[in-house]
Amino acid sequence: MSMDYYREYILDHYRNPRNYGKLEAPDVHSEDSNPLCGDQLGMDLIVEGDHVKEVRFQGRGCAISQASASMLSEMIQGQPVEDVIKLGKDDILESLGIPISPARTKCAFLSLRVLHRGLAMAGLERPDQDDEEEE
Template sequence: MDDLYRENILDHYRHPRNYGELEQPTIVQHEHNPLCGDQLSIYLLVENERIVDVKFKGKGCAISQASASMLSEELAGKSVDEAKAFDKQTILDLLGIPIGPVRLKCALLSLKTLKAGLYGVNLVDDDEDRL
């Protein structure tokens, strides 16, 4: 069964869903994982408290990028409150394989970026221009 999930992760990495930028997003959030260099930007179009479109762009390992692709599929059509309820287990369930402590930050980068965007905060910010 793990092989099936691994193939799914590689498919999302090689052929990411919802990859790109929205022309006029309601929310844009960029985050990165300084330990391994993964970067991710999420673009959300929110209308009437519902996510009507989502895109992401990024670079990094297969886990971080596949996680973002899978999360983007889950977000479309969800209410903002439903998206805010997503948690670590949501991402781990999407990935479907055990994630060790070294790769956990990679797997959760998409969730971190989503939450920071939805709550309007920078969870980690090394750029003084954005402070």
């Protein structure tokens, strides 16, 4: 696929975010921000059995942070929690499909960090599983 396709795909997720909003009574809730650029993100999950039944995110920020949250929400909806826990930075970069500069990686990985922290706070994941900070 061409770089133009991925740029348009990112802009589409930014302008038309999937699963945007809040859930009434989530089983998992987490929020965080990137103080360097001002991106803010919160994520809610409803877990039924061992699957993510519903996911919503809300926030504001640059196209990369908001598009990656939208893409991540599509990746995890309906998936087994075990598979969601295994998602890492390479999965986010692959979904974005274009090279991300070192300065923008915090933007790209904000939703993943919020997801893993929420799962850890809910007791579904070890707190240190994928909570490393980017340099």
